[in-house]
Amino acid sequence: MNYISTRDTSKKECVSSAMAIKQGIAADGGLFVPTELPTIDEAFVRELAKCEYHERAAKILSLFLTDYTYDELLKVCGEAYNENSFVGGAAPISKVGENYFLELWHGPTCAFKDLALQLLPRLLSLSLDKTGEKGDALILVATSGDTGKAALEGYCDVDRVKIMVFYPNDGVSNMQKKQMATQKGENVSVVAINGNFDDAQSGVKKIFVDKETIEKLSENGYFLSSANSINWGRLAPQIVYYFSAYCDLINEGELEYGDILNVTVPTGNFGNILAGYIAKKMGLPIGTLVCATNKNNILADFFESGKYDKRRPFYTTVSPSMDILISSNLERLLWFTEGSEFTKAKMSEFSENNCYETEKGIFPDFVGGTCSEENTFAKIKEVFEKYGYTVDPHTAVAAYVADEYKKTDSGKMLIVSTASPYKFPYAVAEALGVSECADDFEMLDKVSDYTKTEIPEPLKKLKNATVRFGKTVEPSKMKDEVVIFGDR
Ligand SMILES: *Cc1c(COP(=O)(O)O)cnc(C)c1O
Numbered sequence: 001m002n003y004i005s006t007r008d009t010s011k012k013e014c015v016s017s018a019m020a021i022k023q024g025i026a027a028d029g030g031l032f033v034p035t036e037l038p039t040i041d042e043a044f045v046r047e048l049a050k051c052e053y054h055e056r057a058a059k060i061l062s063l064f065l066t067d068y069t070y071d072e073l074l075k076v077c078g079e080a081y082n083e084n085s086f087v088g089g090a091a092p093i094s095k096v097g098e099n100y101f102l103e104l105w106h107g108p109t110c111a112f113k114d115l116a117l118q119l120l121p122r123l124l125s126l127s128l129d130k131t132g133e134k135g136d137a138l139i140l141v142a143t144s145g146d147t148g149k150a151a152l153e154g155y156c157d158v159d160r161v162k163i164m165v166f167y168p169n170d171g172v173s174n175m176q177k178k179q180m181a182t183q184k185g186e187n188v189s190v191v192a193i194n195g196n197f198d199d200a201q202s203g204v205k206k207i208f209v210d211k212e213t214i215e216k217l218s219e220n221g222y223f224l225s226s227a228n229s230i231n232w233g234r235l236a237p238q239i240v241y242y243f244s245a246y247c248d249l250i251n252e253g254e255l256e257y258g259d260i261l262n263v264t265v266p267t268g269n270f271g272n273i274l275a276g277y278i279a280k281k282m283g284l285p286i287g288t289l290v291c292a293t294n295k296n297n298i299l300a301d302f303f304e305s306g307k308y309d310k311r312r313p314f315y316t317t318v319s320p321s322m323d324i325l326i327s328s329n330l331e332r333l334l335w336f337t338e339g340s341e342f343t344k345a346k347m348s349e350f351s352e353n354n355c356y357e358t359e360k361g362i363f364p365d366f367v368g369g370t371c372s373e374e375n376t377f378a379k380i381k382e383v384f385e386k387y388g389y390t391v392d393p394h395t396a397v398a399a400y401v402a403d404e405y406k407k408t409d410s411g412k413m414l415i416v417s418t419a420s421p422y423k424f425p426y427a428v429a430e431a432l433g434v435s436e437c438a439d440d441f442e443m444l445d446k447v448s449d450y451t452k453t454e455i456p457e458p459l460k461k462l463k464n465a466t467v468r469f470g471k472t473v474e475p476s477k478m479k480d481e482v483v484i485f486g487d488r
Helices: 017-023 042-049 053-064 070-080 113-117 120-130 146-155 174-181 197-208 211-219 232-251 271-282 298-305 330-338 340-353 373-387 393-405 425-432 440-451 457-464 475-485
Strands: 003-005 032-034 093-096 099-103 136-142 161-168 188-193 222-226 261-266 286-293 307-309 355-357 366-370 412-417
Touching: 003 017, 017 032, 017 120, 017 222, 017 232, 032 232, 032 330, 042 053, 042 232, 053 070, 053 232, 070 120, 093 232, 099 232, 099 393, 113 120, 113 146, 113 232, 120 146, 120 161, 120 232, 136 146, 136 197, 136 475, 146 161, 146 174, 146 188, 161 174, 161 197, 161 475, 174 440, 174 457, 188 197, 188 475, 197 222, 197 475, 211 222, 211 475, 232 261, 232 271, 232 412, 261 271, 261 393, 271 286, 271 330, 286 298, 286 393, 298 307, 298 366, 330 340, 340 355, 366 393, 373 393, 373 425, 393 412, 393 425, 425 440, 440 457
Parallel strands: 099 412, 136 161, 136 222, 161 188, 261 286, 261 412, 286 366
Antiparallel strands: 003 032, 093 099, 307 355
């Protein structure tokens, strides 16, 4: 299977999956996409349903990463999704009332990013050999909170790789900051910027196409690569859990093969939900993909009106990982829907005007919905009081939008649960009416006492971890930080 850039109108510059993973982003600024999608049938899903998660992952990834052998994939998937990293399973489902919550936060950093970022470093390592690469990778990450820590954890002390993470100083939770600032490893660095997530992401994107920086790094034997969901190696592993969820629901007698399953995804950069869309395009019986947004509802507006308009205020919310106005992966949806000429035109329109328009109704698989801050808190409370189940603010956004959507469609609903409630203890405590205190870790204990759930081990351990990183810079200085970090 070959990959091309979403903006390649010549359709000639194909690369292998190892190359796409190594490069992260295409030279023309577009995103790598497979030139065609593999399709599956009932027999494939039934076979998958008999497998464990890491085998399901290897089977699906082998359809996309055709220059990796099945045995290689099985090995790295086995390492990534082992019982020690994902306590209680990689992607278990909890049935809560009539909804199924797909819990993607049992990994080492307690957010769904682990599903991709425990695997991507292993795929990248293999890709260096496969592409005959002599240099070492310098990974740049812009994070709205969860990607940064998950990437640091995934790449920590991986051979031939260094990783630098930028996060918006006022845009992440205390717990997220602490997770990143205490990261171990000889090959890692963390820098805060004075700006929001979009500033961080734009800054990183600029560095990727900055000839001078690339040259300086190259003299030191480094090439740039990305761990953001613009990297195909991030996206592909996310396709797996939609299949896995469907299989588990069959196994548990909740679904018959062929039953339509709607899916609601709390969305920011549009990576997670795009993976669900790809699963559907491959033939998995998914119905509507409900794109749930918080107060930063640019995507909900887009699916409503066809217009993507960034000229609006940016809000900091209780679901910070969704505080985004530029959803990078939407570019891939444009490409899958309308092809490269269209995508290239829209992206250049966007970079000129911060806005582009598409025809209404060209994305029939998607519906958007928004959840206010007030309703986020109310949903956390409602779900807990009705069912004794605790959700984090991101999942609450999805649960609210899912329940609204269900007023018009009685189909079964899978809600993608993206973070442990303990990653956002203050918001959860506020919602549940648990009195707040100044100490983060006392707060974890209080939430635990109240909800009668266990604090995840990785968060508990942070209490006594040493802070290693505390630098803050202006977005314009990100480049300099990268050059310094890339000096040998
Ligand atoms: C990253 C993240 C999201 C948004 O996912 P995208 O793939 O960027 O749309 C939602 N919730 C949590 C907890 C996240 O970490």
